[in-house]
Amino acid sequence: MTTDVSRPLIIVTGGGTGMGRDIALDQTKLGHDVLIVGRRPDPLEETRSMSAAPHRLHTAVADISTHQGTTALLDAVDGRPVKAFVAAAGGQGDFKDPGTSPEEVDEAWTEALRKNLFSAILPIEAVLPLMVDGQGRIVLIGSTAGLDGAGGPYATAKAALSGYGRDLATRVGRRGITANTLAPGFVAATDFFEAGGYGASATMIEGAASQTLVGRVGQPQDITASVRWLISEDAGWVTAQTITVNGGTVIVR
Template sequence: MTTSSSVSLPLIVVIGGGTGMGRDIAHDQVTLGRDVLIVGRRAESLKEVARSSSAPQRVFTVVADASTADGAAAISDAVGHRRVQGIVAAAGGQGGFKQPGQAPEDLDDAWSTALRVNLFTAVLPVETLLPKMLDNEGRVVLIGSTAGIEGAGGPYATAKAALAGYGRELARRVGERGITSNTIAPGFVDNTEFFESGGFGDSSTMTDAAAARTLIGRVGRPRDVTASVRWLLSKDGGWITGQVIAVDGGTVMVQ
């Protein structure tokens, strides 16, 4: 864990903060003067996010697999006695995206992987950190997908739909503490590792088709999602909870 100049400010915890949208969200929160704990499985990626931020001294890092109990415990240990103002669960991936075959072991692998990568990476850290969250200011933002709304994408879509359901259930439980819980459901967002990691090749080959599926004629950019997360983490977003917000250029409406 890196060293910070302050131990009094509450933390913003970004699960999956080493790459993609999580990286952009972490950098944005640092520009707002917040201390940010970024979580990921690759130490070098986390170090690069810290080095490239506008205030490296505000960035904490912890290498952990958020989909496991041990990883969630490591995140809690890294937070220590500090309070948590916001949690952004941005980890995820296309494990299980392709339709599995009919062999039981194939089904088990595809569905288990999709749920662990896209659901457990949020549930385990969030539940572990809830006792450390600030009452009346705490914010939980889950990064889902329009696939969970459309039902397109096999086990992946189901996992993202489950994530949105968890966000709503969580909102009911933590509302009495003044904590909010919402899910952002992005459409196609360019300049991330998402499609490359799923074996689809360079995302640029899919950009034109994805843009054609929107109402405004362009694909998303990481900053589109980051701006929505910034709002939900802010005081201005304090009366929004239990929602699934599609940040997709109107893609869902085109269906």
């Protein structure tokens, strides 16, 4: 990627599918340069082909839940200033029972923490020196599972993500950088269930919709609209918050 200090980047991890894809496409439509990051090249290239401004959308194949993958991300950034970082990478894995043996527990919990916590911490800490003072925005995509405790290791990892977001906000605030966590509820049209070998069936969607106050499940664009605001100048006085976007499934005071 050619360095251009006049055009800061917006980085979106997990940008090849679902919410990450919709967020990335929205930001390129607004005229921003976006770098999407993921482990699989095909979804990243597919996202790029869907953009109305493909010259604004760059890709980096990297597993940013590891320090090796984070180094690959830094190579792709190539020293460019970073205006916003949206950590949308994550997942619940294969939905298996964590088991009871020390080996099984170790494997299940390590996988959940790497996918949903380390995948945010490692790359964010790496790019912090490149973030634009006075304008930088960090958005972590959490989950209502981190608020209501449903989801075992996944829920714990998402709860920890909110804690990391608050700590991060205290460290970057004096630089004029904000950090917030979005906690979506059930969002259809993503790879969340398919990645675990389970389709989001009509029955599942109907059941999830019945638990909301507005009578429908979420769509990626519901999350995208919230991210668009959080990384805009208008949200410069909002930081260290966990904002729930779930149709009223979980009510937080």
